[in-house]
Amino acid sequence: MDVAELLSQIATDGDYNPFSLRDLGPAEISAVREALSSLSLREAALAVIATLREPFDFALVPQEKPLPLNACEFWYALPTGDQEAVLDAFGLSSPVPVTMRMGRLAWRYEGHRWWLDHGRCSVIYVSPVLDGWTLVFGEPAEDFHTRGTLADGVEDPHGVKQMWANEAAKRTVRRERCVALSRRFGAAHLYLKSHGDSTTSWFIAENGTVARWYDVMVPEEQIGPPHPGEAGFWLPHEENPWPAGSFDDILLAHVGKEAALRFRDRYRQLQAEYNVPDKCDADDVAAQLSVRPGDIGPTTVVTGHGVLARTGCPG
Known part of the structure; x- marks a missing residue:
């Protein structure tokens, strides 16, 4: 190399x-x-x-220089500058001071160590204070390793039911985590956005209660009324009103970049025709309620240094 x-x-x-x-x-x-x-x-x-x-x-x-943290898929946002309290709340230890560039690279590497048993759960990056918010990239070991249970006798030869059970169990653990954090810090947000598909969700807890929870995978389970952070958007699961097959001619006649550009232009045309707003995801909600990682830059007020800290997992 x-x-x-x-x-x-x-x-x-x-x-x-x-x-x-x-x-x-x-x-x-x-x-x-x-x-x-x-x-x-x-x-x-x-x-x-x-x-x-x-x-x-x-x-x-x-010295820290604000840096956009692009391609973030999972993070907590807490309205506090008390880093020691954040580390304690997540059960973290051995903090190492790092800049955002250092933390971003370390967190990306951690997320790609899938070949190890604890390759994605042994280190968490805790940001400096950003416009009054501390961002936490990762989750405690016990949350990460949460597994759901299947009823006795349930057949699951391909592991699909176990996967859904795991996801349901994690949603519960994460909701409880946000509620507990909000009791300590006044509020706690959790954002999830996949860059590989349309998966997205957000938890908003305030003073020990869930103000809003939405997950595109289970929209029927959402908690709370529409939140101000969603104002001006449609939710991701909501059906568009235009006729089915509105893009068939593009998908059949074009490929690659040309198809993508034509699809985008047609989508914007139909939005205007049917007066339909954009659909939101976790990034959009974070931009309105706390700090969107990809928007961090020269105008962001930064206090202190972030840290890399260890969870309870080896690695």
């Missing part, structure tokens, strides 16, 4: 292929450490070192 190229890429655009770190050996890690002497590559080198959980001098961590 070309270490210099990897660090330059991280320093330039804050992105990288998480799998590129899987096979870094002692020689490559030594080369990364040598780059700590370069002001232009120091943060990138620290990002790699922190991601691989190698020790480093915390005094080298530079």
